[in-house]
Amino acid sequence: MKQTNYSRHFLDKSDYNFLLSAAKSSNITQGKYVETFEKNLKTFCGANYCLTTNSASTALYLCVKSILIKEKNINKFCYISPNTYAATANCIILNNLKVNFIDIDETLNMSPEKLEEALKKRGKIRGKTIVIVTHFAGNPCDLKKFKKLSLKYNLIIIEDAAHALGSEYEGQKIGGGKYSDFIVTSFHPVKTITTAEGGAIFLKDKKTYEILNCLRSNGILKKKFFNKKYYDQIYSSLNFRLSDLHAAIGISQLKRIKKFVSYRNQISNKYKKEINNKNIFYQNITKNSLSSFHLFIIRIKNINFKNKFLFMKKVAKSGINFHNLYIPIFYFKLYRNKKYNCPNAEKFYKDSICLPIFYKIKNSTIKKIIKKLNEFKN
Ligand SMILES: Cc1ncc(COP(=O)(O)O)c(C=O)c1O
Numbered sequence: 001m002k003q004t005n006y007s008r009h010f011l012d013k014s015d016y017n018f019l020l021s022a023a024k025s026s027n028i029t030q031g032k033y034v035e036t037f038e039k040n041l042k043t044f045c046g047a048n049y050c051l052t053t054n055s056a057s058t059a060l061y062l063c064v065k066s067i068l069i070k071e072k073n074i075n076k077f078c079y080i081s082p083n084t085y086a087a088t089a090n091c092i093i094l095n096n097l098k099v100n101f102i103d104i105d106e107t108l109n110m111s112p113e114k115l116e117e118a119l120k121k122r123g124k125i126r127g128k129t130i131v132i133v134t135h136f137a138g139n140p141c142d143l144k145k146f147k148k149l150s151l152k153y154n155l156i157i158i159e160d161a162a163h164a165l166g167s168e169y170e171g172q173k174i175g176g177g178k179y180s181d182f183i184v185t186s187f188h189p190v191k192t193i194t195t196a197e198g199g200a201i202f203l204k205d206k207k208t209y210e211i212l213n214c215l216r217s218n219g220i221l222k223k224k225f226f227n228k229k230y231y232d233q234i235y236s237s238l239n240f241r242l243s244d245l246h247a248a249i250g251i252s253q254l255k256r257i258k259k260f261v262s263y264r265n266q267i268s269n270k271y272k273k274e275i276n277n278k279n280i281f282y283q284n285i286t287k288n289s290l291s292s293f294h295l296f297i298i299r300i301k302n303i304n305f306k307n308k309f310l311f312m313k314k315v316a317k318s319g320i321n322f323h324n325l326y327i328p329i330f331y332f333k334l335y336r337n338k339k340y341n342c343p344n345a346e347k348f349y350k351d352s353i354c355l356p357i358f359y360k361i362k363n364s365t366i367k368k369i370i371k372k373l374n375e376f377k378n
Pocket residue numbers: 055056057058084085087088134160162163185186187188198199
């Protein structure tokens with residue numbers, strides 16, 4: 001039986017045609033498709049600068065690396081929410097910094113109040129501190145609150161918007177850059193739009209853009225020497241570029257982003273309207289914002305973890321895979337040597353299920369899911 005998972009890509013003829021035209025062009029990498037994709041992304045989000053990369057994971061890594069190049073004094077401890085993907089933490093540890101976890105609130109994003117508590121408790125320190133906030137499931141973090149904290153406590157804010165391309169906060173697209181230093185998004189097939197693999201960084205600062213551009217290509221700086229092309233290596237790095245073949249799919253997909261986001265919102269409204277199991281409740285969507293609904297999450301009151309897995313297993317037999325996203329990062333072996341106080345993230349992991357939501361999901365599948373949930377007794 002064909003299984004339905006939580007998300008999947010949607011490519012059509014227009015995407016295939018764009019891909020083919022890129023494949024037939026003279027440069028299949030480092031050509032005009034990447035340039036156009038970056039220009040279109042920048043316009044869509046209202047950002048000053050945009051750089052594409054070969055994934056959001058590498059984009060996050062490059063952001064942290066660029067901070068360490070630009071800033072003299074960076075605090076060794078960075079803060080993230082445990083309710084995120086491993087990449088949010090990896091970009092910190094791969095840059096030889098340390099991860100600290102801040103608990104989530106009902107939005108399922110990092111709680112700004114809990115972050116302030118931790119910063120107060122830590123006391124005065126010299127230098128800047130990196131905080132990465134994840135817009136979990138596409139629900140924007142309350143960025144104004146984080147901006148305030150960044151001014152008060154000298155923070156550098158990176159938005160992990162891997163889930164949130166197409167989301168909006170206070171009337172602005174995520175990526176616009178009004179409230180943070182970097183915004184990173186992903187084009188993995190399960191995301192709002194896809195390039196197969198790929199990511200992008202949005203930012204305001206020209207100097208940082210130039211550092212990132214150089215880091216993306218092995219730390220090499222192109223120059224002219226007596227009117228001849230010449231290059232120098234100024235940082236240690238690797239190749240993190242997106243190819244023109246991938247960018248071509250992205251250009252085509254970006255044209256339909258509004259349709260994708262609106263469809264996901266319609267599905268989420270349908271779930272909320274037609275699920276009438278009193279034990280089920282939902283993620284609080286941040287005020288004055290629009291979620292891309294990369295994920296649709298339900299939570300079940302007083303659920304026992306084992307019963308939840310038995311229910312998920314039973315539903316899988318009918319061809320529908322419910323998922324458990326995410327395992328709190330500090331449950332992983334790499335972090336188990338220390339205790340972290342994030343009861344909300346732990347509770348969320350135990351009581352939540354991620355339902356299928358994607359463009360053109362079958363109506364009959366949605367009906368089947370709703371029926372299973374309405375019949376479920378814990
Ligand atoms: C929150 C978050 N950040 C970063 C990433 C990494 O994205 P990519 O697969 O493009 O490297 C993901 C991927 O799922 C994610 O969910």
